[in-house]
Amino acid sequence: MAHSLTGGASPFRCYPHPPCCAAGRATPTAPPSTRRRVAASASPPSPPPAIEGRGVGFSVTTRRGVVLPVLKDCSLCVPPGQLWMLLGPNGCGKSTLLKVLAGFQNPSAGTVHINRPFSYVFQNPDHQVVMPTVESDVAFGLGKLNLSLDEVRSRVSQSLDAVGMLSYSQRPIQTLSGGQKQRVAIAGALAEASKVLLLDELTTFLDEYDQMGVVKAVRNSVTASGEVAALWVTHRLEELRYADGAIYMEDGRTIIQGDVSSISRFIKRKQARYFGHFEL
Numbered sequence: 542m543a544h545s546l547t548g549g550a551s552p553f554r555c556y557p558h559p560p561c562c563a564a565g566r567a568t569p570t571a572p573p574s575t576r577r578r579v580a581a582s583a584s585p586p587s588p589p590p591a592i593e594g595r596g597v598g599f600s601v602t603t604r605r606g607v608v609l610p611v612l613k614d615c616s617l618c619v620p621p622g623q624l625w626m627l628l629g630p631n632g633c634g635k636s637t638l639l640k641v642l643a644g645f646q647n648p649s650a651g652t653v654h655i656n657r658p659f660s661y662v663f664q665n666p667d668h669q670v671v672m673p674t675v676e677s678d679v680a681f682g683l684g685k686l687n688l689s690l691d692e693v694r695s696r697v698s699q700s701l702d703a704v705g706m707l708s709y710s711q712r713p714i715q716t717l718s719g720g721q722k723q724r725v726a727i728a729g730a731l732a733e734a735s736k737v738l739l740l741d742e743l744t745t746f747l748d749e750y751d752q753m754g755v756v757k758a759v760r761n762s763v764t765a766s767g768e769v770a771a772l773w774v775t776h777r778l779e780e781l782r783y784a785d786g787a788i789y790m791e792d793g794r795t796i797i798q799g800d801v802s803s804i805s806r807f808i809k810r811k812q813a814r815y816f817g818h819f820e821l
């Protein structure tokens with residue numbers, strides 16, 4: 542498929558009961574005497590994560606044979622049916638971590654797991670869409686699935702509807718804005734029944750209007766599906782409010798992961814300290 546990359550059967554290890562999904566949540570730890578009572582009345586166990594990395598390392602070797610660690614002991618966990626954001630300064634390793642999760646790069650340490658099929662959508666909207674019209678582009682990736690024409694039509698219209706592009710189905714691709722192209726690429730991934738969306742800085746080249754259109758399209762698709770998990774790499778703090786959780790990276794490491802307000806406060810405190818250095 543050309544508008545996003547997809548993956549099939551997982552070659553990776555899957556953990557049935559990963560501990561990290563709850564680890565970043567801002568939940569107080571109950572004292573030992575009350576733990577048993579809480580456990581007895583607790584709701585059913587949470588589902589296995591859709592995306593998980595444990596102790597992931599990744600290194601590159603320079604032409605002079607020097608090994609440079611890019612990712613160091615990264616761990617993260619995204620439950621199904623949720624949109625999580627991956628943030629951090631330039632060069633901290635966000636895109637590399639996404640590629641390792643997708644299996645495009647092999648980790649040098651640790652383990653990764655993502656539910657299949659998954660799709661990886663890239664930053665540049667012009668690299669995402671390949672067919673002449675919106676409808677044909679979304680249908681493009683379905684060719685390999687041996688579906689009836691009715692099923693193809695139904696999947697295409699449902700996924701275009703999910704990203705708010707149904708009324709554009711006959712539009713020539715070259716007439717779309719960057720954000721609309723991104724939404725068509727996401728519709729293509731949804732049409733293929735992707736269980737995981739790995740989204741690499743989709744809004745970098747977009748104006749504010751298109752940016753919000755794409756964020757909301759992903760938010761709505763994840764909510765409507767109830768099982769699709771999305772991991773969204775971004776620099777834009779204002780996008781956090783559409784997420785269920787976030788992970789913050791620094792210098793190749795995942796520093797903290799948890800609910801949006803905790804991570805947002807954490808980042809703002811860091812920014813305040815950083816800008817404090819420059820105050821006269």
Ligand SMILES: Nc1ncnc2c1ncn2[C@@H]1O[C@H](COP(=O)(O)OP(=O)(O)OP(=O)(O)O)[C@@H](O)[C@H]1O
Pocket residue numbers: 601611629630631632633634635636637638
């Ligand atoms: N194949 C490679 N060879 C050499 N260095 C690499 C390679 N891949 C990644 N790096 C380096 O690893 C670091 C992390 O890169 P990455 O693109 O993952 O960061 P990022 O957080 O996504 O950055 P940005 O926010 O600027 O897009 C950078 O310093 C990058 O130059």
